Amino acid sequence: MTETTVPPTAEPSPAPRPRHTARWVAGGVGAVVVVIGIVLALNVGTDPTATTRQSALLGKPAPSFHLPTLDGTPVSLTSLAGKAVIINFWNTWCIPCRQELPALKTFYAEHSDDPDFAMVGIVRDDTKSNVRPYVQAEAMHWIIAFDPDEKATLDFATRGQPETFAISPDGQIVGFQWGPSSVAGLEAMLARARGQR
Numbered sequence: 001m002t003e004t005t006v007p008p009t010a011e012p013s014p015a016p017r018p019r020h021t022a023r024w025v026a027g028g029v030g031a032v033v034v035v036i037g038i039v040l041a042l043n044v045g046t047d048p049t050a051t052t053r054q055s056a057l058l059g060k061p062a063p064s065f066h067l068p069t070l071d072g073t074p075v076s077l078t079s080l081a082g083k084a085v086i087i088n089f090w091n092t093w094c095i096p097c098r099q100e101l102p103a104l105k106t107f108y109a110e111h112s113d114d115p116d117f118a119m120v121g122i123v124r125d126d127t128k129s130n131v132r133p134y135v136q137a138e139a140m141h142w143i144i145a146f147d148p149d150e151k152a153t154l155d156f157a158t159r160g161q162p163e164t165f166a167i168s169p170d171g172q173i174v175g176f177q178w179g180p181s182s183v184a185g186l187e188a189m190l191a192r193a194r195g196q197r
Contacts, residue, residue, distance in 0.1 A: 055165070055176040056157060062087075062167045063155030067122065067145040070135060075120060075145050077171065084193035085167040086119045086186060089158050091126035092134040097162045100180035101138060107186040108142050116169065117190070122147050124161050166193040 057063075062085075066076040088104065090097040104119075111117045119142040123131055128146065135144055147153050156165060159178075166175030166189035175189030 054178075055173065057165070057173045058176055060173055062165070062171050062173050063152065065122075065147075065152040065155065067147055067152060069146070070128070070132060070144040075143050077167075080118050080120070080167075081171065082169050083116050083118045084169055084190055085117075086190060086193070087156070087165045087167065088119070088121045088181070089124050089153065089156070089161045089163045090121055091124050091161055092130045093126065094161050096180045100162055100182075101140075103181055103183045103186065104142075105138070105140070107181075107183050107190075111190065112141065116194070119143065120145055122152055124150075124153055124158070164189070166190060168193045168195065 062077055064077050066074060066078075069075050086107075104121075108119055111119075121140065121142060121144045123144065123146050131144065131146075134140075156163070162177075162180055164175075164177040164181050164186070165173055168174050174192040177185055177189065
C-alpha cells in the first residue's frame with residue numbers, strides 16, 4: 001500500500017486588526033467642527049467691516065498733497081490751510097458715489113459761500129475724459145482734483161470709494177466717512193472740523 005501523505009496544514013494567519021479608519025475620520029471631522037464652532041462663537045456680534053469704517057488717520061495731521069485739478073489750477077493742503085476742508089474720494093463709475101452725489105450737492109450749496117470752507121473731490125481710478133462731462137452734467141461746482149500717481153489715495157489709506165475726510169483749519173483729520181455720505185453726516189464732519197463738535 002502506498003502511503004498518502006497529507007501535506008501539513010498551515011496554520012491560518014491571524015485576522016488583520018481593524019485600522020479604525022472610520023473612527024479617525026470621524027474624530028478629525030469632529031475636531032474641525034469644534035474649532036469652527038469656537039471661532040464663530042468668539043465672533044458673534046462683531047462686524048467684519050468695522051475696521052473699514054474707521055480711519056487710522058483720525059486725530060493725526062492730514063497727509064500733504066499737491067494735485068492737478070479739472071480746471072488746471074493745482075490744489076494742495078497748504079493752499080487750503082486755515083479752512084475747514086471736506087475731502088471726498090470718488091469716481092464716475094462708482095454706484096455708491098452716484099448715490100451720495102445729491103447729498104454732496106446739497107451740502108456744498110449750503111456752504112459754498114462760507115469763507116472758512118473748502119470741498120475737494122479727489123478722483124480715483126478714472127480719466128479726465130470721463131470726469132469732465134460727468135462733472136458738467138451733474139453741476140458739481142466744488143474743486144475736482146486728480147491723483148495721477150495715486151499718492152494721495154495711498155497717503156490717506158483709502159480702501160475704495162467713496163471715502164470722505166474732514167480736515168480742521170490747522171490740518172488735523174477730525175472726521176471720516178466710509179461709504180456714501182449723507183447731508184447730516186457731512187454737516188457733523190464740518191462742525192467737527194470747525195471745532196464745534
